[in-house]
Amino acid sequence: EAGVTQSPTHLIKTRGQQATLRCSPISGHTSVYWYQQALGLGLQFLLWYDEGEERNRGNFPPRFSGRQFPNYSSELNVNALELEDSALYLCASSRTGVSTDTQYFGPGTRLTVL
Amino acid sequence: AQKITQTQPGMFVQEKEAVTLDCTYDTSDPSYGLFWYKQPSSGEMIFLIYQGSYDQQNATEGRYSLNFQKARKSANLVISASQLGDSAMYFCAMREGDDYKLSFGAGTTVTVRA
Numbered sequence: 001e002a003g004v005t006q007s008p009t010h011l012i013k014t015r016g017q018q019a020t021l022r023c024s025p026i027s028g029h030t031s032v033y034w035y036q037q038a039l040g041l042g043l044q045f046l047l048w049y050d051e052g053e054e055r056n057r058g059n060f061p062p063r064f065s066g067r068q069f070p071n072y073s074s075e076l077n078v079n080a081l082e083l084e085d086s087a088l089y090l091c092a093s094s095r096t097g098v099s100t101d102t103q104y105f106g107p108g109t110r111l112t113v114l
Numbered sequence: 115a116q117k118i119t120q121t122q123p124g125m126f127v128q129e130k131e132a133v134t135l136d137c138t139y140d141t142s143d144p145s146y147g148l149f150w151y152k153q154p155s156s157g158e159m160i161f162l163i164y165q166g167s168y169d170q171q172n173a174t175e176g177r178y179s180l181n182f183q184k185a186r187k188s189a190n191l192v193i194s195a196s197q198l199g200d201s202a203m204y205f206c207a208m209r210e211g212d213d214y215k216l217s218f219g220a221g222t223t224v225t226v227r228a
Contacts, residue, residue, distance in 0.1 A: 033215065043205065043218040056215055088157055094214070102149065103216060105159035 002027065004106035006091050012112045013081050021076040021109045025093030031055075032074040033094070033103055034066065038087035046089075049074050050096050081113045117141065118206050120219035127196045127226050134181070135191040135222045137206035146210045148189040150180065153203040153221070162204075165189055193224075201226045 005024045013019050025032050034046040045058040049068035063079040072093075078085055088110050092103035119138045127133040139148065150162040165173045165180045173180040181190040193200055203223050207216040 031214065035216075042220050043207075043216075045215040045217070048215055056213065058215070090157075090159060092159070092216075102161050102164055104161060105151070107156070107158040110157070 004091055004093050004104055006089075006106040006109050008109060009107070010110050010112070012114065014114050015081055015083060017081050019078045019081060019085075019111055021078075021089050021091075021111070022073065023076070023091030023093075023106060024073045025091075026104055028095065029093035029104075030072050030096040031094045032068055032072065033092040034074070034076050035090045035092065036060075036087045037090060037108075038084070041087075043090070047076070078111070083113050086111060086113045116219075117210075117217040118208055118219035120206055120222050122222045123220070124223040124225070127193075127200075127224060129198060129226055129228050130195055132192060132194045133196055133224060135193070135204050135206075135224070137189045137191065137219060139187050139189060139206075139208050141187075141208065141210050143211040146208055148180070148182070149207040149209070149216065150178070150189075150191045151205045151207060152200075153205060155202070159205070163191065196224075196226045198226050198228060200224060 007022045031050040033048050037043045048056040052068050066076040068074045088108045090108045092105045094101045094103045146167045148165045152160045163173050163175045163178045165182045172182050177194045179192045203221045205221045206219040
């Protein structure tokens, strides 16, 4: 069974540009989560999508947005990039409606903002 | 307030020995789940073990076991018979009630010596 996949592996942008990160969940998983892992700030929850809807959002500005497609894959968009957005962005997926279910993570996209 | 506290930034362990990684948590929700993940230098988060707040027994998965002490709000990970491949960052995480997002600790770096 294929795991969570993310693309691209690395992304280099300049300040002010927009970045788009993509995630495909494990087959059968309908929930997708995004986390940011920045140096010195640890892992922070960004967004949770389930059945195409945004279910929860972390303490991030509105320029962080995303969506979930009918096939449950997801995109994370970061507008007006700032230097401090440089981080590893991790996507995870899980089944829906099972609070005990585990989130399985992808390999991450490393975003560098110059 | 920190929801998850990992007080050991780094640890060294001899190959084939056991190591205990500390994790304390803070929640007022009676229903919660505790997770441990391993993050090698490659960046991917690998799920290791899960403990639910209502579980009567401590969780075990192969060489990983979770020492769950509910009254003390601690969920320490024990890795038995350490291997060189166990060298990585280890994160404790919690999910509370119906909030499916994970809150992570700062992590503990484990280095296994031959």
